Amino acid sequence: MQTPEEYEVSQRIGLLIKGLKHKRGMSREDICRHLGIGMRTLDNYLNGVSSFKLGTLMKFADLCRVKLADILDDTEALSRLYPDNMKDKGSILTLLLGSLASVMLFESVFLVLLILLLCYSHKDKNNQCIVAIFVVVYVLTNIGGYWLNYVAFPAAENYYMQNVYAYSLHLSLSLLLFLLLKYRLMFSVLVTRGKSAAVFEKSLIEAPLYFLSMMLVTIDFLALMENFIRNLERLGIDEEKAKIFWELTFFYDYFRYLKAVPLLLSLVLLYAGILARKRNTQQPQSA
Numbered sequence: 475m476q477t478p479e480e481y482e483v484s485q486r487i488g489l490l491i492k493g494l495k496h497k498r499g500m501s502r503e504d505i506c507r508h509l510g511i512g513m514r515t516l517d518n519y520l521n522g523v524s525s526f527k528l529g530t531l532m533k534f535a536d537l538c539r540v541k542l543a544d545i546l547d548d549t550e551a552l553s554r555l556y557p558d559n560m561k562d563k564g565s566i567l568t569l570l571l572g573s574l575a576s577v578m579l580f581e582s583v584f585l586v587l588l589i590l591l592l593c594y595s596h597k598d599k600n601n602q603c604i605v606a607i608f609v610v611v612y613v614l615t616n617i618g619g620y621w622l623n624y625v626a627f628p629a630a631e632n633y634y635m636q637n638v639y640a641y642s643l644h645l646s647l648s649l650l651l652f653l654l655l656k657y658r659l660m661f662s663v664l665v666t667r668g669k670s671a672a673v674f675e676k677s678l679i680e681a682p683l684y685f686l687s688m689m690l691v692t693i694d695f696l697a698l699m700e701n702f703i704r705n706l707e708r709l710g711i712d713e714e715k716a717k718i719f720w721e722l723t724f725f726y727d728y729f730r731y732l733k734a735v736p737l738l739l740s741l742v743l744l745y746a747g748i749l750a751r752k753r754n755t756q757q758p759q760s761a
Contacts, residue, residue: 484521585616600751601747627639651690693733701726
């Protein structure tokens, strides 16, 4: 059995575990794997059946990016990790986007909507080729998401490497989208084998989509750089100097929301572009 002081620490750790789940998407299984203990052992610790071992507490402090003394004394450094601190995470829009449950779910729904747009624009080769670029990239994105979750993440040594894999993959795919949009004409000619003259026409939505793809590349690049800066001690920098950047988690915390904005705007632009061309083709017929 735990002493009252130990039980108080256990309750604090329970709150921190909830905070890690809300803010960093870490499940209890992930936490147990990092601590090197089983789920039953963790439950016994949290329920006061047995006491946390010092080594386990130190691993948990490392996971939370705080000192062991912060957990024992409940210092201000823990406040950012408590789940009730989520109220400062932003607007209702942020909370609604968070209800999508995961990035993979959002990307899967986004891909389905793109496929529907691809079918809707079947008579418009120009916009169909632009939509096809997004479909190709987000098919690869969904495949990459499953690869991350079931291959890369289990094999990664720590969360630093998991983030490197994830952000690098997103950056590579965003660059692919950027390049395909930049060379859209070449892509369209290859797909249609030069049999459709419509693909040579310039679409009004190309420039905005090009800008949004640049935003995606920028977000992915900054998230990857932030991950390196937040983990400078793993790159050989003295821990005392590196720890001042441990609180740098803006892109880590808001990554899915930052990515969702340009993606949703892209979807709206694609739909608007298809509607505009349909109206333009119908006007001469009605005249």
